[in-house]
Amino acid sequence: TVKGALLTNLLxxxxxFLSQWAA
Structure with missing residues (x-):
């Protein structure tokens, strides 16, 4: 579904982002 795809993309x-920030 579109909603599922957006959620997956967001995660x-x-x-x-967290990986970049942690590094």
Whole structure:
């Protein structure tokens, strides 16, 4: 679903953001 895709994308971007911030 579109909502599921957006949620997955959001979590993916958030994961990258946290990785960058932690580094």
């Amino acid at each position: 993916f971007v958030l994961g990258i």
